[in-house]
Amino acid sequence: MLxxxxxxxxxxxxxxxxxxxxxxxxxxxxxxxxxxxxxGATDLAxxxxxxxxxxxxxxxxxxxxxPGGNGTVGTRAVFQAAPDGYTLGMTSGxxxxxxxxxxxVGFDPLKLTFIGSTHESFYALFVKGDSPWKTVQELVAHAKxxxxxxxxxxxxxxGLPDIAMAQLAKAAGGFAYRTVPTSGGAEQVLKxxxxxxxAEANSAAATISHLKSGAIRALLVFSTSWPxxxxxxxxxxxxxxxxxxxxxxxxxxxxxxPEPVRRTLEDALAKAMKDADTLAKLEKIGEFxxxxxxxxxxxxxxxxxxxxxxxxxxxxxxxx
Amino acid sequence: MDAFWSLLSGFGVALRPANLLFALVxxxxxxxxxxxxxxxxxxxxxxxxxxxxxxDATGAIIMLAAIYYGAMYGGTITTVLMxxxxxxxxxxxxxxxxxxxxxxxxxxxxxxxxxxxxxxGTIATMVLVAAAPPLAxxxxxxxxxxxxxxxVLGLTLVVGLSGDSLVTxxxxxxxxxxxxxxxxxxxxxxxxxxxxxxxxxxGINFVPVIMGLYGIGEILANLxxxxxxxxxxxxxxxxxxxxxxxxxxxPIARGTVIGILLGLIPGIGTILPTIASYAVxxxxxxxxxxxxxxxxxGVAGPEATNNAYANGALIPxxxxxxxxxxxxxxxxxxxxxxxxxxGPFLFKERPDFVWAVIASLYVGNVIxxxxxxPLVGLWVKLLRVPYxxxxxxxxxxxxVGAYVTRNSLFDVxxxxxxxxxxxxxxxxxxxxxxxxxxxxxxxxxxxxxxQALSMSGGDLAILTRSYLATGLxxxxxxxxxSPLLSRLWRPVSPRR
Numbered sequence: 001m002l003x004x005x006x007x008x009x010x011x012x013x014x015x016x017x018x019x020x021x022x023x024x025x026x027x028x029x030x031x032x033x034x035x036x037x038x039x040g041a042t043d044l045a046x047x048x049x050x051x052x053x054x055x056x057x058x059x060x061x062x063x064x065x066x067p068g069g070n071g072t073v074g075t076r077a078v079f080q081a082a083p084d085g086y087t088l089g090m091t092s093g094x095x096x097x098x099x100x101x102x103x104x105v106g107f108d109p110l111k112l113t114f115i116g117s118t119h120e121s122f123y124a125l126f127v128k129g130d131s132p133w134k135t136v137q138e139l140v141a142h143a144k145x146x147x148x149x150x151x152x153x154x155x156x157x158x159g160l161p162d163i164a165m166a167q168l169a170k171a172a173g174g175f176a177y178r179t180v181p182t183s184g185g186a187e188q189v190l191k192x193x194x195x196x197x198x199a200e201a202n203s204a205a206a207t208i209s210h211l212k213s214g215a216i217r218a219l220l221v222f223s224t225s226w227p228x229x230x231x232x233x234x235x236x237x238x239x240x241x242x243x244x245x246x247x248x249x250x251x252x253x254x255x256x257x258p259e260p261v262r263r264t265l266e267d268a269l270a271k272a273m274k275d276a277d278t279l280a281k282l283e284k285i286g287e288f289x290x291x292x293x294x295x296x297x298x299x300x301x302x303x304x305x306x307x308x309x310x311x312x313x314x315x316x317x318x319x320x
Numbered sequence: 321m322d323a324f325w326s327l328l329s330g331f332g333v334a335l336r337p338a339n340l341l342f343a344l345v346x347x348x349x350x351x352x353x354x355x356x357x358x359x360x361x362x363x364x365x366x367x368x369x370x371x372x373x374x375x376d377a378t379g380a381i382i383m384l385a386a387i388y389y390g391a392m393y394g395g396t397i398t399t400v401l402m403x404x405x406x407x408x409x410x411x412x413x414x415x416x417x418x419x420x421x422x423x424x425x426x427x428x429x430x431x432x433x434x435x436x437x438x439x440x441g442t443i444a445t446m447v448l449v450a451a452a453p454p455l456a457x458x459x460x461x462x463x464x465x466x467x468x469x470x471x472v473l474g475l476t477l478v479v480g481l482s483g484d485s486l487v488t489x490x491x492x493x494x495x496x497x498x499x500x501x502x503x504x505x506x507x508x509x510x511x512x513x514x515x516x517x518x519x520x521x522x523g524i525n526f527v528p529v530i531m532g533l534y535g536i537g538e539i540l541a542n543l544x545x546x547x548x549x550x551x552x553x554x555x556x557x558x559x560x561x562x563x564x565x566x567x568x569x570x571p572i573a574r575g576t577v578i579g580i581l582l583g584l585i586p587g588i589g590t591i592l593p594t595i596a597s598y599a600v601x602x603x604x605x606x607x608x609x610x611x612x613x614x615x616x617x618g619v620a621g622p623e624a625t626n627n628a629y630a631n632g633a634l635i636p637x638x639x640x641x642x643x644x645x646x647x648x649x650x651x652x653x654x655x656x657x658x659x660x661x662x663g664p665f666l667f668k669e670r671p672d673f674v675w676a677v678i679a680s681l682y683v684g685n686v687i688x689x690x691x692x693x694p695l696v697g698l699w700v701k702l703l704r705v706p707y708x709x710x711x712x713x714x715x716x717x718x719x720v721g722a723y724v725t726r727n728s729l730f731d732v733x734x735x736x737x738x739x740x741x742x743x744x745x746x747x748x749x750x751x752x753x754x755x756x757x758x759x760x761x762x763x764x765x766x767x768x769x770x771q772a773l774s775m776s777g778g779d780l781a782i783l784t785r786s787y788l789a790t791g792l793x794x795x796x797x798x799x800x801x802s803p804l805l806s807r808l809w810r811p812v813s814p815r816r
Contacts, residue, residue, distance in 0.1 A: 038366035039643075039653025047369060048657070065366065066727050069504060069521035076518060106518065151775050180464070180774040181506040181767070183587075186649070190586060190642045194460040196775060205656065209641045209663025284659040 025085055025261050026059040032251075033089045035074030037067045040184070041205045041285055042249060045118050046090035048281045049251070052272035057264070063090075070159065071095045072105040075252075079107040083254040085261035088115065093247030094159040097304040110302055113257035114250055114294035116269040119287035121247040122204040123164055123222035124229060125237075128192055129214045131199075136219040136240065139199060140168075143175040150177040153188045153197040161188070161201035164222040164237075164245035171241035192216055201245070204286035223247065225288060246304050249287075250297045266294055323449055330675025334683050339382050342375070343680050346383035347687045350390020355398055356717050361391035361647045363724050369654055377658035378673055382680040384654050388647055389441060389630045389681075392590075393688055396433045396623060397699050400426055404535030404714055409590035409626050411530050411756055412598050416611065416618030418538075423614050426703065430696045431560050432568050432616055433623040438689040440576040440624035444631035445681045447580050448638070458584045459636045464771035465783050467585070469792035471765040474592045476796045477599040478757045489754050496755035499524050500762030506770050519730035526760045528722040528735035533752040535718055536735065537742020539711050568620035571601050575624035582625075583632020586642050590629060591760045597625035603802075631681060637662050638674065 032050050034043045043065060050061040066074035071092060078089030089112075096109045125136060133139040143150040155161045162179070169175050180197050182188045185206030191197045193215055201222055210216045211229075218234045222245040230236070238244040251269055253262065272278050273291035282289050292300065333339060353364035364387050375383070395410035400417035413433065420429040447455070462470070479489050502513040503523030514520035575597040582593040601621040602611045611618050636642045641663030643649035655662050660670060667674055702710070722735040745752050769783075776782035784790045798805075 037649070038362070038369060039650035044653050044657055064727050067522065068726065068728075069518060070509075073518050073521060148777065178774055178777055179507075180771050182771070183767075186642050186652070187587065190460070190640065191463075191771075193640070194463050196463040196771075206641075209661045209666070213663070281657065285656050286661075 025264055026057050028086065029060040029062060030054075030057070030085070031064050031087050032061050033064050033066055033074045033078050033087065035066060035068070035071030035089070035091065035095060038065050041121065041203065041287060042071075042090055042092045044285045045249060045282060045287065048278060048285075049118055049269065049272050052275055052278045053265075053268045056268040056271050069105075070099060072099055075109070075112075076106050078252060078254055079112060081254045083113070083257045085253065085257060085265065087254065088265070089252050090249065091252055092249050093121065093301075093304070096248060096250065096301045097246075098160055098163050110298065110305065111255045113253040113255060113262055114298040114301075115253060115262060115265045116273075116294050117248055117250045117290060117292040117297040117300075118269070118273065119249050119282060119289050120223060121160075121249070122226040122229075122286070122288055123160060123201055123245055123247060124207075124218045124226060124234065125164070125168065125199060125220040125222065126189075126192060126202055126207060126216045126218055127199050128195060129217050131217070133199075133219065136168075136235070139219060140172045140175065143169075143177055144173070148176040148178060150175070150199060151180060151197045152177050153180045153182050153191050153200040155182060155184050155188055155202070160245055160247050164201040167243045167245060168220070168222075168237065168241065171237075171243055189216065203247075208286050223288065243307075246300075248292075248297060248300055248304065250292075250301070262294060326671060326675045327449055327679060329672070330677075330679035331682075333378060333672065333676035334382065334679035339379055339676070339680065340683065342379045342383040343386045343684045344687055346386025347390040347684055347691060350387035350392075351394035351397075351688070351691065353387065354391035354394020354396070356721060361388050362650055364391055365647065365650045365654070369650065369657070377660060378676050380658060381651075381654060381660075381673075381677050382684075384651055385634075385677060385681065386684045386687075388651065389627060389684060390688060392626050392630045393434065393437045393692060396437075397430065398535075398714075400429045400433070400619075401699065401703055402535065402710075402714060403538040404718060405530055408527060408530055408760065409594055409629075411534065411591070411753070412594040412622045413619055413626075414534055415598070415753060416613075416615050419612065419614035420616065420619065421703070425614065425616075426700045427696050428560050428564055428616065429619050430699060431693060432564060432620045434689055434692040434696070435560075436568065436572045436575065436620045436624035437627040438685050439572050440579055440626065440628035441631050441685040441688075442682060443576050444580045444583065444628040445678065445685070448631060448635055448681075449678060455584055455635055455639075458581075459586055459640060459642065461786075461788060462585045463786075464768045464775060465785050465789045466792065467587070468765065468768035468772055468783060469789040469796070470585070470588075470592075471761055471768055473792050473796040473799070474595060474761050475758065475765065476799045477595050478754050478761065479800075485751075488749075489751055492751050493754035493758045496758030497762045499529070499755070499759050500766075503763070506767055507774065519728065522726075523763060524734060524759065525726060525728075525731050526756070527725045528731045529738045529759055530756045531718050531722060532735045532738025533742035533745070533756055535714065535742075536739025537746055537752070539714065540739065540743035541746045542707070543711070564616050567616050571597075571617040571621035572624040574600055574604075575621035576628040579625035579628025579630075580632040583629040584635055586636050587645070587764070589645055589760065589764070590626060591757060593625045593629045594622040595757060597621040627685075634681075638666060639663075641666075 032046055034046045036042050047063050050063050054061045066077055072095060075089050075091050075095050078087060081087035099105050127133055127139065133142060152165055180191060182191060185203050188200050188202050189206045189210060192200055207216060211218065218229050221229050221234055221236045224244050224246060270291065279289060350364060353361065365384050368387065392409065395405060396413055398404045399410040399414045400421050403414050403418040405411045405414055417429045420426065479493055500523060502520045504521050505512045511521060578597045579593050582588055598618055598621060601617045602608050605611065605617060633645055633648055637648050637652060641661065643652045652662055660666065660673065719732055719735060722731045725731060742752055772782050
């Protein structure tokens with residue numbers, strides 16, 4: 001009997017002393033929730049870094065796909081999870097900076113705990129290889145001369161491509177265009193190849209092989225950089241029109257995640273982002289690899305969000 | 321001829337012991353994944369995706385592709401035996417396959433499914449070899465207006481599946497369309513009929529709906545009426561008769577052609593091709609009244625279509641880099657992770673890889689046939705397992721399957737609700753097939769229509785912009801009017 005009481009007392013003691021747990025974190029497997037289906041760029045990046053981080057943390061990290069609501073359903077699950085470090089999320093820039101202004105996501109992304117960033121997606125404006133427009137200025141001139149005739153494609157819901165197109169239309173002095181809704185980058189590029197749409201903002205993953213074959217042509221780089229296109233002389237939107245559309249992906253945890261836990265995770269992520277093998281894998285999925293610490297990525301997201309509040313208002317007008 | 325030699329060297333790679341093992345492992349896992357209700361090929365491939373980090377690229381893709389078409393066959397097994405579709409594409413097979421099982425012909429149904437799958441898959445692969453690049457252009461000629469016209473044709477075919485009463489069939493189809501309305505609006509991104517629930521932002525997931533309507537509904541019905549249950553039916557020979565083969569030959573041929581053609585069009589999914597095959601068989605049959613009551617043609621055709629589609633859908637992936645279905649999208653992810661960018665350059669940059677994968681498709685189809693024909697007897701014996709053991713197991717797997725599709729408990733609730741609905745429908749003899757299929761086709765139809773109208777700025781004339789679109793719409797109209805027309809014609813010229 002006495003022995004039993006001692007055992008119970010010891011167990012309770014261990015359970016109640018949070019400090020001990022934080023020191024030993026992680027003691028059980030970690031879930032990394034991705035708000036998109038398996039196989040997309042965000043999902044692949046999550047799986048690649050999880051594969052390395054679990055070696056550092058000595059606990060398995062399972063990537064869990066919870067698609068829905070343009071990625072917000074999964075991120076909302078992270079937001080509502082217990083802040084114990086066993087539920088993390090991989091978010092894209094759309095969730096962090098665009099969607100809060102275009103739909104009711106049910107949470108404030110900036111209140112999430114930021115662990116670090118892995119990559120920024122390349123974005124550019126594309127037309128078909130045999131289209132008459134050789135430069136972005138020619139395309140804009142056409143759009144202005146033929147109001148609401150230019151047909152573009154988005155990537156479903158309101159994501160970064162919509163923001164980029166709206167920013168371009170605004171910065172170029174205003175023009176109206178049509179938008180064909182699609183389910184993502186792959187379908188977008190198909191619509192462009194088939195000639196069903198004339199121009200679109202799209203990411204690298206979906207476009208790279210068609211760029212190489214000359215089936216499509218880039219006119220303007222929306223992201224802060226895209227070295228391959230810049231070498232070909234494609235101008236940056238920041239230089240021509242004074243804006244860029246940044247898609248910052250980040251690993252996040254629930255709000256008020258204890259700092260020691262966050263630091264442990266940040267260190268593991270930083271280590272993964274220095275590993276040559278991991279970086280080589282990330283490069284293959286065609287993203288601009290950029291490691292930022294938690295505080296850095298939070299500041300960047302806040303800045304982009306503030307910029308896009310303005311664009312959110314433009315989109316509201318476009319919708320009406 | 322070039323293609324022939326490349327293919328031979330591809331076989332050289334695919335038949336290496338390691339790659340042969342990957343194909344075998346993939347086929348087995350795929351079959352298992354297909355057998356477990358709800359854990360479709362998407363979940364199967366996604367779960368094994370991380371494994372491919374540690375394999376060489378060719379082996380990894382061979383294995384993942386084998387899972388993909390293995391699941392297409394595995395889904396048939398529970399469908400025939402218990403009317404629980406292992407994956408959505410099997411829902412059509414449930415109509416006649418399960419009836420065959422009730423008549424003690426489960427073995428024949430499974431065997432013809434294996435043979436049909438093999439023929440469909442193999443011929444589709446040959447087409448992939450011979451004509452991939454020119455066929456890829458077909459994919460591009462299917463813009464939103466053409467896609468919409470094809471979906472309209474699909475919807476008209478669904479009504480033909482309704483069974484005896486056209487009115488209840490139409491009613492069921494309308495319920496399905498209504499269920500497809502909640503979700504996020506495509507054009508302005510706002511929630512639509514979600515009642516503030518985040519679970520409905522992506523609409524009602526059709527996987528738990530189908531498993532509920534068919535599988536759970538069937539189990540509930542069996543519980544209160546043991547007399548008609550499958551397990552008590554005498555099991556006749558598991559072998560196919562000469563008559564079975566003769567009846568199935570043409571359906572398999574037609575099913576293969578339908579599967580390959582529809583596989584070329586990105587985004588169609590597996591349901592429409594199988595519905596099309598079933599509807600065609602029912603229409604050309606000399607005894608359409610046997611359909612729905614255990615016609616072997618109703619199993620042979622759709623199963624051949626299913627696997628032909630699975631292989632045909634790889635054509636847009638290899639040639640355009642465009643995933644034709646969500647499962648292929650996961651496969652595309654696996655390509656990217658292994659540093660391979662599917663698209664026009666893949667054939668030029670990595671011919672060794674492409675031809676090895678194509679050769680492995682043949683190998684995989686043979687493995688599946690060898691694996692599954694002898695196992696038919698074993699699967700049929702499953703029916704001898706007492707209900708008190710079998711049903712809880714199936715219920716548990718179905719619930720797990722509903723959960724893992726989106727890792728959502730809400731979907732388990734959907735499964736239960738539609739399970740009871742399926743039971744009620746069975747009791748009042750209300751057809752569930754149109755409901756299940758319009759739930760899947762509804763969003764695709766809406767998307768195509770709204771894309772087309774976004775392109776034209778609201779001008780409806782775009783829906784008939786090409787001969788293809790106009791032709792498909794005309795065929796739909798003929799299909800709808802055909803009962804009326806045939807009534808007018810039949811007295812004048814009796815068939816054959």
